[in-house]
Amino acid sequence: MKFFENTVKVRLFILFTSILVIAVVVWNISVFYEGVKEEEREKMRIWSSAQASVNRAGDEQDLSLELEILNTINDIPMFIVNESDGFQEINNISDQIATDSLRLRHFFESIKGQNQPIVIDLGNSGQQYLYYGDSSILTKIKYYPFILLLIIFLLISLVYLYYVTAKNSEKNKLWAGMAKETAHQIGTPLSSLVGWMEILRSENVNPDYILEIEKDIDRLRTITERFSKVGSKFTLEVSSLNAAVENSYNYLSDRSSKLIQFSIDLPSEEFYCKVNPVLLSWTIENLTKNAIDAMKGRGSVKISLFEDKNFYKIHVCDTGRGIPSSKFKAIFQPGYSTKERGWGLGLSLSKRIIEDYHSGKIRVLSSSSEAGTIFEIKLPKT
Structure with a gap:
């Protein structure tokens, strides 16, 4: 659980x-944007004053300064309109727009809301209004935060992806190391058990007892094989799902309490799929053992195999106390267990086997305290 707690903290x-x-970047750019916008407004106030002076000037008045001011602004689109919204003058508008009355009117409407109009006082001749848009520089600044945020988002995503990949790699190595060490630890006493088995045969022990011990030794061999496959490369083979389900059912029903009622529902036709039969059986047994634990040794378990258009499906149903919906995903995390001495690895291994090795899906299909729990395994047909 510590790994997942640390993962949550990192996230x-x-x-x-x-x-x-993002907040700091947006705030800084917003302050900068408003500063540039205010500078442009001040420029336009000076420009409008110069325009008013030119309009009110007499024939002998020197207007060289005003005319110079009027010629300094060439990157801000502007409209001078009369009191009835008729265009008196347009500046810094492209010829394609200026020569098309519909496009010109549409462009005017689009910039009207960008800035408050500036009143040009013409004295006795009335008033005009200066509408202006944002300069090309201000427009770039306006879109700059979105570009910057996109870059920041991509960088953060790359960092997070690297972190997750590194952690998954570390986790995979841990899984493989643990599994292989477990297989090795089981293998040593297993070899001794085989030797003791031969001694028991020579001592005229009841053959039925020896047969049961042989079954359990074979079972230990299977468990050792399962652990040795975790973290190792192996090929999937076309196998009968019916046989895998039935073998798991037979093994568990023979070795479980008589208070557990087992049932199985297999299709009349054989379903064949590319799987690893050993690991698939292990997954079914893990789900079934969890179902038995949930029922506290009393209840019924049903294992079903069927298909739909794209998947073969295996359901393991029990009549236990149910799982809270908030825990549907948590139960598949390593270390999660409701048992005092549980390691919390069974369902996590099952998820790894089905989703990583078989490209399938495993989930809690439904669960309630009244109806029990249904686990679903989905294996792709192709």
């Missing part, structure tokens, strides 16, 4: 750091 740290960085 929260990345999230809060990202929010903080």
Whole structure:
């Protein structure tokens, strides 16, 4: 559980750091944007004053300064309109728009809301209004935060992806190492048991007892094989799902309490799928053992095999106390267990076997305290 607690902490740290960085970036750019916008407004006030002076000037008045001011602004689109919204003058508008009355009117409407109009006082001749849009520089600044945030998001995503990949790689190595060491530890006493078995045969022990011991030794061999396959490369083979389900059913029904009622529902036709039969049987047994634990040794378990258009499906149903919906995903995490001495690895291994090795899906299909729990395994047909 510690790994997942640390993972959650890292995710929260990345999230809060990202929010903080984004907030600082947006705030700084917003302040800068408003500063540039105010500078442009001040320029337009000076420009409008110069325009008013030119309109009110007499024939002998020197207007060289005003005319110079009027010629300095060439990147801000502007409209001078009269009191009835008729265009008196347009500046810094492309010829394609200026020569098309419909496009010109549409462009005018689009920039009307960008800035408050500036009143040009013409004295006795009335008033005109200066509408202006944002300069090309201000427009770039306006879209700059979105580009910057996209870059930040991509960088954070790459960092997080690297972190997750590194952790998954570490986790995979841990799984493989643990599984192989377990197989090795089981293998040593297993060899001794085989030797003791031969001694028992020579001592004229009841053959029925020896037969049962042989079954359990074979079972230990199977368990050793299962653990040795975890983390190792292996090929999937076309196998009978009916046989895998039935073998698991037979083994568990023979070795479980008589208070557990087992039933199986197999199709009349054989279903064949590319699987590893040993690991698939292990998964079915893990689900069934969890079902038995949930019922506290009393109840019924049903294992079903059927198909739909794209998948073969295996259901393991029990009449236990159910699983809270909030725990449907948590139960598949390594270390999660409701048992005092449980390692919390069974369902995690099952998920790894089905989803990583077989490209399938495993989930809690439904669960309630009244109806029990249904686990579903989905294996792709192709």
